[in-house]
Amino acid sequence: DGGITQSPKYLFRKEGQNVTLSCEQNLNHDAMYWYRQDPGQGLRLIYYSQIVNDFQKGDIAEGYSVSREKKESFPLTVTSAQKNPTAFYLCASSALTGQGTTEAFFGQGTRLTVV
């Protein structure tokens, strides 16, 4: 079945460590996104990419890095520079049309906890 797969579902990180969250899609979508969600809050955009080997910072990119070496993969690294990384992370993808993007399809999310 087509969809987006995020892994792991739960992740624990020690302070000072980098961790990488995986996001893979088989929907042949051009655009991919990473969002952060804190409890009871909305989504905040970290990074997005509309084409392979290109990506743009979102509203809260500091302390995060991404790569887009393949169309179907968009991993997010939470670096030690991110001071408060405990949150729920959602990856999404969408198709690009002449009018913009279609609806975004989401993975199941990764809950990251700093211990």
Next chain:
Amino acid sequence: AQKITQTQPGMFVQEKEAVTLDCTYDTSDPSYGLFWYKQPSSGEMIFLIYQGSYDQQNATEGRYSLNFQKARKSANLVISASQLGDSAMYFCVARSHYQLIWGAGTKLIIKP
């Protein structure tokens, strides 16, 4: 600045009643689109309904309908005959210039 406003942080509704979730938008893109998503407590984000700026008819998907009032820049979600499983966060999202702009969400709780 482009913005989505959801003025209801939380709502309680009796089961089987209809509920309207408010959304106003501000975008400079003449060819914008509006989406509604549902996020249950499990965290998954579920696409519900879409309305394009040039669509003449209000979008409907089963129990969901979108009350689109372009002049008022309003795109309210209407859920008919609410069910306990409708309890969730609901987000209004605008597509503008290839970007997705998210509202802060409304937490809907359906009471039995």
